[in-house]
Amino acid sequence: MQDSHSGESLLFLTDEQLRQGIEAMFFAYRGFTADPDRILAGMAYGRAHHRAVHFIARAPGTTVNNLLAILGVTKQSLNRVLRTLVEDGLVEAKIGRTDKRERNLFLTDEGAALERKLSDAQRARMRRAFRDAGPEAVSGFRQVLEAMMDSDQRRRYQALREGSK
Amino acid sequence: MQDSHSGESLLFLTDEQLRQGIEAMFFAYRGFTADPDRILAGMAYGRAHHRAVHFIARAPGTTVNNLLAILGVTKQSLNRVLRTLVEDGLVEAKIGRTDKRERNLFLTDEGAALERKLSDAQRARMRRAFRDAGPEAVSGFRQVLEAMMDSDQRRRYQALREGSK
DNA sequence: TTGGAATGTCAACAAAGCTGACATAAACTG
DNA sequence: CAGTTTATGTCAGCTTTGTTGACATTCCAA
Known part of the structure; x- marks a missing residue:
């Protein structure tokens, strides 16, 4: 389209381009x-329930504190969500073996079913977008998003990637 | 890993890849x-105020109805935001010339100053991310995001791009 | 002139975030 | 062992931002 010979590293960073981003x-x-x-x-x-269920599915046995850090909310806010999920039998909070103060969070079968339903819908859209855009674009998409994160969130994001290799 | 015989165009679309996205x-x-x-x-x-101010800056003179469609909220919700902005002298709502039922929305100097302040901060991060990722990645980033939009939202997004060429 | 569109407003409510305060149990530390 | 810190839960109250429903006003257009 517009760029790029000499200043491709600068030319595409007009305010208009950034605004479009x-x-x-x-x-x-x-x-x-x-x-x-x-x-x-x-x-x-x-x-909020979706997010909780997603990350519990992603990292089964995770603690409340860890989930707090990932989601970036207060414990009061998370607790409200978690309580309803436990009451409704979607999430199980097991007392930690090594450290009994901790609660290890797991999805029940019912919880996993909901997670799958939500996840399927969201993945279907992502799949369509990825397919329409192509592998090259997907790589760029992820690079930019990763660069846009706060550094501590990026660490958590990368930790999740590592954890599920 | 399960799929895919049919080739590289599918190979990168594992559930794990989608989940990372x-x-x-x-x-x-x-x-x-x-x-x-x-x-x-x-x-x-x-x-919510940021969003309103952003799109008014982007399309000065836009109507309430148009803003409603872009933001995807109810008029009551938007009205509450808009009212405080008008009361505080950040936004001016001029009665339409051709259709006097409409309100054409403009930023005052003060409103434009706030918009700039917010916009500068957000653009700075976007600029950093774009620069770190490089032009190729930026292109992919935008392709995937565009493919992820609902079609009506995509039309509005593209209309904004056209409008400010 | 009447119907419908664009807008504004009132009331009530819900989701999901926040702060502050306090309780309990467990683990750690000196 | 005593005292402190940590992990978690909970109560109360507040804020922002979304929602519905009802209704008034203005005014274009058939």
């Missing part, structure tokens, strides 16, 4: 959450 | 909003 994030994030939101709309759960 | 969106979006959020924390405004 900002708006792309905004609109894409709506799409990103739209499908799970629709599924959850009927139930007594919301986006 | 999902988590990248989650963590990156936190970074994306972190800087403006920090600035707004002190004031009586929030993310």
Whole structure:
């Protein structure tokens, strides 16, 4: 399109380009959450429950404190969500073996079923987007997103990647 | 790993890859909003005000209805935000010339100053991310995000791009 | 002139974040 | 062992931002 010979490293960073990137994030994030939101709309759960269930599925046995750090919310906020999930039998909180203060979080079968339902919907959209854009684009997508994270969030993101290799 | 015989165009679309994409969106979006959020924390405004101010700056003279469609919220929700911005003298709502039912929205100098402050912070992060990732990656980033949008949101996104060429 | 569109507003409510304070049990430390 | 710190849970209250529903006003257009 426009760039690039000499200053390709600068030329594409016009305010207009950056603004488009900002708006792309905004609109894409709506799409990103739209499908799970629709599924959850009927139930007594919301986006916060989805996030909790997602990361418990991702790292079974994780502690409350770890989940807190990943989600970046207060324990009160998380606890409200977690309590309803435990009460409803979607999540099990087992007392830690080595450290009995800790609670290790697991999905029950029912919890795993919900996670799968939400995850399937979200992955379907991601799959479509990845397929439409192609492998090259996917690589760039991830590079930019990773560069956009706060460094501590990036560490957590990378830890999750490592953990599930 | 399960799939895929049919080739590289499918090979990279494992559930694990998709899941990483999902988590990248989650963590990156936190970074994306972190800087403006920090600035707004002190004031009586929030993310919703930022969004309104952003799109009014982007398309001066836009109507309430148009803004509604872009932001994807109810008029009551937007109205609450818009009212405080008008009361505080950051936004001016001019009665439409051709259709007097419409309100054409503009930023005042003060509103433009706030918009710049928020925008500068958000662009700085985007600039860093774009620079770190490189032009190729930026292109891929935008392709994937665009593919992830709902089609109506994509139309609005593209309309904004056209409008400010 | 009447119907419908665009807008504004009131009331009530819900989701999900926040702070602050306090309780309990377990682990660690001196 | 005593005292402190850590992990977790919980109560109360507040804020932001979203929602519905109802209703008023204005005014274009058939």
